[in-house]
Amino acid sequence: MTDPLTASVPARDLVEALARRSQTVATAESLTAGLLAATVAGVPGASTVLRGGLIVYATDLKGSLAGVEAAVLTTDGPVASTTAAQLAAGARERCGADWGIGLTGVAGPDPQDGHPPGTVFLGVSGPDGTEVTALELTGERWEIRLGSVRAAVSGLLERLAR
Amino acid sequence: MTDPLTASVPARDLVEALARRSQTVATAESLTAGLLAATVAGVPGASTVLRGGLIVYATDLKGSLAGVEAAVLTTDGPVASTTAAQLAAGARERCGADWGIGLTGVAGPDPQDGHPPGTVFLGVSGPDGTEVTALELTGERWEIRLGSVRAAVSGLLERLAR
Numbered sequence: 001m002t003d004p005l006t007a008s009v010p011a012r013d014l015v016e017a018l019a020r021r022s023q024t025v026a027t028a029e030s031l032t033a034g035l036l037a038a039t040v041a042g043v044p045g046a047s048t049v050l051r052g053g054l055i056v057y058a059t060d061l062k063g064s065l066a067g068v069e070a071a072v073l074t075t076d077g078p079v080a081s082t083t084a085a086q087l088a089a090g091a092r093e094r095c096g097a098d099w100g101i102g103l104t105g106v107a108g109p110d111p112q113d114g115h116p117p118g119t120v121f122l123g124v125s126g127p128d129g130t131e132v133t134a135l136e137l138t139g140e141r142w143e144i145r146l147g148s149v150r151a152a153v154s155g156l157l158e159r160l161a162r
Numbered sequence: 163m164t165d166p167l168t169a170s171v172p173a174r175d176l177v178e179a180l181a182r183r184s185q186t187v188a189t190a191e192s193l194t195a196g197l198l199a200a201t202v203a204g205v206p207g208a209s210t211v212l213r214g215g216l217i218v219y220a221t222d223l224k225g226s227l228a229g230v231e232a233a234v235l236t237t238d239g240p241v242a243s244t245t246a247a248q249l250a251a252g253a254r255e256r257c258g259a260d261w262g263i264g265l266t267g268v269a270g271p272d273p274q275d276g277h278p279p280g281t282v283f284l285g286v287s288g289p290d291g292t293e294v295t296a297l298e299l300t301g302e303r304w305e306i307r308l309g310s311v312r313a314a315v316s317g318l319l320e321r322l323a324r
Binding site for chain 2 (some may be wrong): 002003004006025026027029031032033034035036037038040042044046047050051052053054055056057058061063065094095096107108109136141142145
């Protein structure tokens with residue numbers, strides 16, 4: 001049976017790109033709830049580059065597990081650019097990785113915190129700093145979550161290619 | 163597009179069973195690397211029962227993130243019944259959930275720490291204690307990882323039905 005995640009996302013390219021640099025990655029995931037790390041782990045040999053991650057589905061875990069500041073969570077909310085940036089930095093730091101990826105957003109079917117389904121913030125934190133990309137994805141719950149994973153893998157690949 | 167994870171595992175049953183009890187769940191995952199939590203999160207409304215989780219792919223993160231004792235990791239190793247039990251208890255405690263699920267094992271294709279692919283330990287920790295089940299799964303990497311997720315969801319459903 002083919003892995004439906006790793007087959008639809010350039011996860012193998014990411015594992016190879018990180019392995020060439022002897023670098024590692026970790027994730028802090030809200031709407032994807034582990035789907036990003038699980039997709040990377042689908043590649044045989046991923047253990048050389050994947051450290052682990054933090055699944056921060058509940059808002060308070062974004063603070064306690066990943067270190068997002070309480071003021072950010074109350075002022076900007078769980079679905080925000082600042083939150084994605086701190087998730088990425090927290091994943092990198094708490095999992096001891098060269099790169100951290102943070103994903104937070106609304107998978108649907110209902111809006112959340114005033115944001116429609118498909119609003120997603122992707123943070124990528126590395127040795128040269130943290131960058132956030134705002135995504136507007138379409139489709140059903142699964143498509144939005146898988147689209148977030150695809151954007152995250154592509155986003156880190158682009159950073160590595162600079 | 164159908165969610166290929168949630169469709170092949172009784173995740174909806176688990177979310178409903180937990181919601182009926184007003185109870186929550188968290189995971190600590192090694193070989194599945196977030197696939198279990200991601201599968202539960204595929205169910206709309208999962209946020210009422212899913213707290214989050216710890217992806218402990220690297221051995222040292224099993225200690226630092228999930229609280230597995232260093233002596234257990236050096237003596238019994240990362241793929242062991244004792245490790246699965248402490249992962250489950252750690253997920254429950256560190257994520258503030260009623261139930262914690264720990265998964266550790268060998269997804270393959272190569273053996274690891276003297277265990278063949280398909281050797282998996284599933285820990286389920288709840289208000290009445292922690293239990294571990296040893297699994298011997300067959301198939302390729304994806305089948306072993308998805309089989310681990312299926313066993314975990316079924317295992318917690320069985321505990322809830324007692």
